[in-house]
Amino acid sequence: xxxxxxxxxxxxxDKGNILILSLIPFDSNDFDLLVEKVSADLVKNHLxxxxxxxxxxxxxxxxxxxxxxxxxxxxxxxxxxxxxDAHGKSLSYALLELEI
Amino acid sequence: MKEKIRIGCGAGFSGDRIEPALILTEKGDLDYLILxxxxxxxxxxxQKRKLxxxxxxxxxxxxxxxxxxLPLLLKNKTRxxxxxxxxxPIAGAKKIIELAKEQGLKVKVAAVFGDDxxxxxxxxxxxxxxxxxxxxxxxxxxxxxxxxxxxxLPALATDVDIIIxxxxxxxxxxxxxxxxxxxxxxDDFEKMGKGTVLGHxxxxxxxxxxxxxxxxxxxxxxxxxxxxxxxVDVFKDGHGVISKVxxxxxxxxxxxxxxxxxxxxxxxxxxxTPDVIADFSSVKIEEISKNQIQIKGGxxxxxxxxxxxxxxxxxxxxxxxxxxxAGAHAVERGELAAEIMRLRLKDKIQNLKIDLIxxxxxxxxxxxxxxxxxxxxxxxxxxxxxxxxxxEIGEEVEALYTNGPAGGGGARKYVEQVVGVISTLLERDQVxxxxxxxxx
Numbered sequence: 001x002x003x004x005x006x007x008x009x010x011x012x013x014d015k016g017n018i019l020i021l022s023l024i025p026f027d028s029n030d031f032d033l034l035v036e037k038v039s040a041d042l043v044k045n046h047l048x049x050x051x052x053x054x055x056x057x058x059x060x061x062x063x064x065x066x067x068x069x070x071x072x073x074x075x076x077x078x079x080x081x082x083x084x085d086a087h088g089k090s091l092s093y094a095l096l097e098l099e100i
Numbered sequence: 101m102k103e104k105i106r107i108g109c110g111a112g113f114s115g116d117r118i119e120p121a122l123i124l125t126e127k128g129d130l131d132y133l134i135l136x137x138x139x140x141x142x143x144x145x146x147q148k149r150k151l152x153x154x155x156x157x158x159x160x161x162x163x164x165x166x167x168x169x170l171p172l173l174l175k176n177k178t179r180x181x182x183x184x185x186x187x188x189p190i191a192g193a194k195k196i197i198e199l200a201k202e203q204g205l206k207v208k209v210a211a212v213f214g215d216d217x218x219x220x221x222x223x224x225x226x227x228x229x230x231x232x233x234x235x236x237x238x239x240x241x242x243x244x245x246x247x248x249x250x251x252x253l254p255a256l257a258t259d260v261d262i263i264i265x266x267x268x269x270x271x272x273x274x275x276x277x278x279x280x281x282x283x284x285x286x287d288d289f290e291k292m293g294k295g296t297v298l299g300h301x302x303x304x305x306x307x308x309x310x311x312x313x314x315x316x317x318x319x320x321x322x323x324x325x326x327x328x329x330x331x332v333d334v335f336k337d338g339h340g341v342i343s344k345v346x347x348x349x350x351x352x353x354x355x356x357x358x359x360x361x362x363x364x365x366x367x368x369x370x371x372x373t374p375d376v377i378a379d380f381s382s383v384k385i386e387e388i389s390k391n392q393i394q395i396k397g398g399x400x401x402x403x404x405x406x407x408x409x410x411x412x413x414x415x416x417x418x419x420x421x422x423x424x425x426a427g428a429h430a431v432e433r434g435e436l437a438a439e440i441m442r443l444r445l446k447d448k449i450q451n452l453k454i455d456l457i458x459x460x461x462x463x464x465x466x467x468x469x470x471x472x473x474x475x476x477x478x479x480x481x482x483x484x485x486x487x488x489x490x491x492e493i494g495e496e497v498e499a500l501y502t503n504g505p506a507g508g509g510g511a512r513k514y515v516e517q518v519v520g521v522i523s524t525l526l527e528r529d530q531v532x533x534x535x536x537x538x539x540x
């Protein structure tokens with residue numbers, strides 16, 4: 001088992017109450033492993049106490065990157081959230097805690 | 101028509117640093133400088149300032165940014181396109197004229213208006229977020245449509261030095277000069293898509309040069325303290341090369357570019373702007389030399405039939421209090437303080453959030469179960485209908501000094517009036533942008 005942080009990096013973005021997390025391998029050779037192991041269901045389960053809605057996974061084989069679009073994930077969204085990190089900018093590192 | 105233009109991005113959000121834009125304009129050999137300074141709720145807050153004073157409502161940092169840039173822009177014949185007009189682009193344009201006169205400079209400015217659609221809304225429109233009428237959220241304070249390139253192009257066709265807009269889709273600020281200089285057709289969606297990719301990559305300024313990227317262990321970036329902002333050489337066929345000024349800090353690499361390409365993108369196969377539904381999946385990123393990234397590919401084949409509108413509403417008052425604990429049993433004392441706050445406030449404030457900074461304020465609790473920080477900070481925050489109730493939250497936290505666990509220190513309290521933002525759609529023919537010209 002290893003944490004995603006050892007083989008990949010991520011950036012978090014927000015649109016309203018939707019959280020967007022990219023997942024990008026440091027070494028392109030690890031892309032297939034990420035595609036195989038890191039499913040939308042696995043991410044949803046990992047972030048279940050953050051993401052109340054659904055997780056959709058996008059795979060971009062030419063760029064060798066993946067993206068997870070998570071709905072109902074930011075306590076209402078940046079303008080009215082009570083969270084310290086209302087944008088969810090730190091949540092990229094929550095994704096990278098996932099072990100595969 | 102030109103074969104190549106250079107566009108720099110000197111600000112990626114309303115609070116961005118000032119100095120990188122000065123360096124870009126002085127040394128970047130730019131044809132265009134873009135300053136992107138509007139976030140979702142910035143314009144709603146600006147609308148409130150305009151209501152109090154009709155001469156205000158433009159970006160609060162406009163004077164600070166423009167004063168230093170003006171002589172450099174004029175000396176180097178770099179045109180500026182910025183959304184610093186916020187809720188009042190015409191007042192913003194007049195302010196720029198005033199600043200130019202103070203410095204004895206001659207400048208021509210175009211204000212782009214028409215994004216303010218507040219008077220066209222009935223309140224019965226449905227929100228995209230929750231599919232309920234927008235009036236049901238609370239008192240509405242602003243409504244601004246995301247305009248596209250067609251609002252900016254008439255201003256580019258004049259001889260103005262500066263174009264100041266209100267709400268315009270961020271990539272459109274970059275795409276408009278490409279269309280103008282290369283003679284692209286706005287229904288050439290392949291080109292619109294390519295230009296939108298380049299605009300999207302640049303629009304957050306330092307986020308492609310190592311900002312919001314650097315990690316000293318896994319992603320080290322050099323000289324972060326003098327992080328440079330990016331520019332792109334755009335070619336007539338729609339490909340581009342992204343770089344930054346020699347001697348500035350940061351780095352532009354395939355990794356920084358990939359992170360920014362997907363940033364805030366809901367669906368990389370269908371990225372919606374007023375100009376195009378762009379496809380980012382076919383973008384090709386190639387490092388042609390150090391800090392020089394070539395972007396090819398990307399495209400699109402249609403544009404949305406409606407404009408997206410951001411609607412601001414009064415959402416109440418947010419009150420917050422914080423206090424810290426350190427040393428032996430810090431987490432346990434913080435947890436005790438949290439429980440005391442919950443019991444003292446729960447009957448008055450339903451929408452309450454209590455965190456221990458150091459343990460669970462950023463990520464869900466389970467992520468820190470094996471962590472034992474030396475110090476923690478209790479944070480109590482809640483949304484209230486009245487200012488006085490919101491103030492009680494901080495007052496109760498402060499009172500933990502003498503009515504709470506041992507060793508509580510550094511209490512702080514604050515209250516803010518909250519403007520919430522939701523979205524709705526408007527038909528294209530309901531939005532009519534225009535320009536007004538000013539000169540000094």
